[in-house]
Amino acid sequence: MPTATLPARLFSAHDAFDGGRGYLAACAAGLPPRATRDAVIADVEAAARGRVDVAAYSASVERSRALFAQLVGVGADRVAIASQVSACAALIATAVPDDGEVLVPEGDFSSIVMPFVQAGRGIQVRTAPLHALADAITPKTALVAFSLVQSATGEVADADAIAAAARRHGARTFCDATQAVGWLPVAASGFDALVCHAYKWLCAPRGVAFLAVGTDLQSQIAPRSAAWYAGEDPWLSCYGGDFTLAQDARRFDVSPAWQAFVGAEPALELFASLDLAEVFAHTTQLAADFRARMGLPAPLRPSAIVTWDDPEGCDLARLSLAGLTASGRSGRARVAFHVFNDAEDVDLAARALAR
Numbered sequence: 001m002p003t004a005t006l007p008a009r010l011f012s013a014h015d016a017f018d019g020g021r022g023y024l025a026a027c028a029a030g031l032p033p034r035a036t037r038d039a040v041i042a043d044v045e046a047a048a049r050g051r052v053d054v055a056a057y058s059a060s061v062e063r064s065r066a067l068f069a070q071l072v073g074v075g076a077d078r079v080a081i082a083s084q085v086s087a088c089a090a091l092i093a094t095a096v097p098d099d100g101e102v103l104v105p106e107g108d109f110s111s112i113v114m115p116f117v118q119a120g121r122g123i124q125v126r127t128a129p130l131h132a133l134a135d136a137i138t139p140k141t142a143l144v145a146f147s148l149v150q151s152a153t154g155e156v157a158d159a160d161a162i163a164a165a166a167r168r169h170g171a172r173t174f175c176d177a178t179q180a181v182g183w184l185p186v187a188a189s190g191f192d193a194l195v196c197h198a199y200k201w202l203c204a205p206r207g208v209a210f211l212a213v214g215t216d217l218q219s220q221i222a223p224r225s226a227a228w229y230a231g232e233d234p235w236l237s238c239y240g241g242d243f244t245l246a247q248d249a250r251r252f253d254v255s256p257a258w259q260a261f262v263g264a265e266p267a268l269e270l271f272a273s274l275d276l277a278e279v280f281a282h283t284t285q286l287a288a289d290f291r292a293r294m295g296l297p298a299p300l301r302p303s304a305i306v307t308w309d310d311p312e313g314c315d316l317a318r319l320s321l322a323g324l325t326a327s328g329r330s331g332r333a334r335v336a337f338h339v340f341n342d343a344e345d346v347d348l349a350a351r352a353l354a355r
Contacts, residue, residue, distance in 0.1 A: 006282065006342075007275075007278050009273070009274055009275060009278065010274070010278055010279065010282055010339060013270060013271075013273075013274055013279075013339040013340075014339055014340055014342065016033040016034060016035065016270055016340075017031050017033050017034070017203075017339075017340040018034060019031055019340075020338075020340025020341055020345075021344070021345065022322075022323055022324045022325060022345060022348055023324075023325045023340065023341070023345075024319070024324055024325060024326045024335040024336055024337065024341065024345060024349060025325045025326055025327045025334075025335075025336060026182075026183075026200060026201055026203075026304075026336045026337075026338040027151065027154070027179060027200060027201075027305050027327065027334060027336040028200070028327040028334075028336075029199055029200060029206070030182070030199060030200050030201055030202060030203035030204070030267075030338070031203055031340060032203055032204075032205070032263065032267065033203055033266065033267055033270055035266035035267070035269075035270065036203065036204065036205070036263040036264070036266050036267045037263075038266075039262050039263055039265070039266050040205065040259065040262060040263040043259055043262045044259070054258075057256070057258035057259075057261065057262065058234075058256075060258070060261045060262050060264075060265045061081060061256045061258070061261045062076075063265050063269075064081070064208065064261050064264045064265045064268055065079050065081055065210070067265070067268035067269055067272045068196070068198070068210045068212075068268060069212070070272050071181060071186075071202075071268070071271060071272055071276075072177070072181060072186050072187065072188035072194060072196075072212055073186075073187045073188060073189060074188045074189055074212055077248035077249060077250075078188070078212050078213055078214065078215065078248070078249050079210050079211070079212050079213075079249055080210070080211040080212075080213065080249040080250060080251075080252035080253050081208075081209070081210060081211075081229075081253050081254065081256055081261075082195070082209040082210060082211050082252075082253075082254055083207050083208070083209055083254055083257060084111070084197065084209055085109075085111040085112060085176060085178060085195050085196075085197050085209060086111040086112075086114065086115055087209075087225060087254070088193075088195040088209065088211040089111065089112055089114075089115035089116065089145065089174070089176075089195065090115040090119075090224075091211070091221055091222075091223075091224065091225065091252055092115075092143070092145070092174050092193055092221065093115050093116050093119040093123070094119075094220075094221055094222035094224060095143075095172070095217060095220040095221045095222075096116070096119065096121075096123050096142050096143050097142055098121045098122050098123070099121070099122035099123070099124070100122075100123055100124070100142030100143065101123075101124050101125075101126055101138075101140050101141050101142055101143075102116040102123060102124070102125045102126070102141075102142065102143045102144075102145055103125075103126050103127075103128060103133065103136060103137060103141045103143070103144045103145070103171075104116070104125060104126070104127055104144075104145050104146060105127065105128065105129065105130040105133055105146050105147070105150070105157070106127045106128065106129050106130070107150070107152060107153075107330070108130075108145075108146060108147050108150065108151075108176075109147055109150075109151045109152075109176065109178075111176075112145055112146070112147055112174075112176045112195075113125065113145070116143075116145060126141075130146070130150060130155055130157055131155075131158075131300070133146060133157065133158075133162055134158060134161040134162045134164070134165040135165070137162075137165045137166055137168075137169050137171055138169060139169050139170065141166070141169055141171040142171060142172065143171060143172045143173070143174055144162060144166050144171055144172070144173050144174070145173075145174040145175075145176075146162065146173075146174075146175060146176070147175075147176040147177075147178070147179060148175050148176065148177045148179070148180040148184070148186065149177075149179035149180045149184065149303065149305065150179070151178075151179055151329060152307070152329045152330040152332060152334075153305075153307050153330075153332065154179075154299070154303045154304075154305025154306060154307050154334070154336075155299060155300070155301075155303065156180075156184070156299070156300075156301040156302070156303050158301070159175065159190060159191075160190070163190050163191060172192040172193070172217065173190075173191040173192050173193070174191065174192065174193045174194075174195070175188075175190075175191040175193070175194045175195070176194075176195050176196070177194050177195070177196045178195070178196050178197045178200055178201075179200060179201065179305070180196075180201070181196045181198075181201060181202060182200070182201025182202045182203070182271055182279070182338070183201050183276070183279050183280060183283045183284075183304045183338060183339075184276070184280055184304070185276040185277055185280060188212040189214075191214075192213070192214050192216075192217045193211065193212065193213045193214065193217055194211070194212040195209065195210070195211050195212075196209060196210050197209040198210065198264055198267070198268065201338065202264075202267055202268060202271055203267045203270075203271075204260070204263060204264035204267040204268065205259075205260040205263040205264060206260070207257040207260035208257065208260045208261055208263075208264040211249070211252060212249070213249050213252070215248075218248070218249060218251070218252075221252065223245060223251045223252055225252065225254050226245060226251060226252070226253075227254065227255050228255065229250075229253045229254065229255050229256060230245055230246060230250060230251050230252065230253045230254075231243045231244065231245060231246060232244045232245065232246045232247065234253075274339075279339055280302075280304075282339065283304035283337045283338060283339070283341075284302035284303065284304055284337075286304075286337035286341055286342070286343070286345070286346055287302070287303060287304050287305070287306050287336075287337050288302070289343065289346050290306055290335065290337070290346045290349060290350060291306055293346065293347075293350035294306075294308070294350060294353065296308055304336055304337050304338065305334060305335070305336045306334070306335050306336075306337075307329070307332040307333065307334045307335075308332060308333055309331065309332055309333075310328060310331065310332055310333035311331045313328055313333075315333040315353055316328040316333045318352050318353055319333070319335070319349060319352050319353065321352070322348065322349075322351070322352035324345075324348060324349055324352060326349075335349055
């Protein structure tokens with residue numbers, strides 16, 4: 001789809017980036033929009049002049065929290081700030097009963113798996129193929145933890161079926177939406193908890209993550225990472241341990257990486273201004289066009305990520321030699337199409353791989 005035929009809001013989003021041509025790796029790391037670049041540079045320059053504004057940093061954190069909440073359709077009171085997915089998974093693990101079973105997809109990203117493997121207390125981790133995950137839930141399952149979009153393959157989970165099966169069996173759901181939010185419309189309310197690192201499809205600096213937690217689950221999670229920013233009033237919680245934790249999801253906040261949130265705020269504002277249904281249509285159409293050019297089968301559910309077997313890395317090397325940026329995971333080549341990509345990127349990639 002040429003940029004000239006994009007819907008007006010997507011044309012504006014496409015134009016918000018400088019380096020999108022040939023960049024097919026949003027699934028590895030997103031590109032910062034110009035507004036993010038400008039905000040980070042302005043902050044560093046101000047700090048170098050001795051003008052560090054802590055109150056402004058905190059305001060960026062809170063605006064970022066609200067913008068992410070808007071993106072996933074929940075109130076900001078359900079959203080905690082974080083820095084990494086694995087730390088959030090470790091928090092969720094505290095709500096799993098002793099000897100409880102956690103069901104995960106085979107080959108899911110380790111940050112969503114290892115915290116449960118290492119949780120102790122007799123917690124057992126069982127795996128099943130992603131396509132059969134809903135059917136694998138049993139009355140013994142305490143939690144289903146899964147990535148909405150698989151990092152290695154780009155496969156999109158049948159989230160509705162998984163959530164419905166979990167409810168039938170009394171299991172909780174914990175969804176990693178890191179590879180989804182930004183191109184795929186996501187409703188956090190469909191899960192007991194949802195985590196997202198914003199440095200991929202949301203194009204924020206690394207170190208900004210969010211954990212959306214349902215109100216009934218919040219009381220079951222031990223706030224083991226609580227520090228000063230988890231207080232009801234963080235500025236009255238800077239010393240000692242005799243203070244009141246926040247009464248909502250903020251009780252799970254970590255101390256924010258201020259400069260990262262300065263850059264995250266304009267990136268999140270950009271994506272919150274978009275119709276994600278339009279982004280979904282654009283990105284998945286580009287991916288479908290690339291699959292057609294390459295003779296690759298269509299996925300069960302549309303995805304903006306395309307992967308194929310590349311055990312020796314030859315195709316990834318071809319893309320790199322052509323000046324394109326792609327990625328490889330688990331013996332597969334991987335390309336991703338985002339708002340800064342268009343039909344020319346599809347053509348460049350297909351030509352690079354032509355034999």
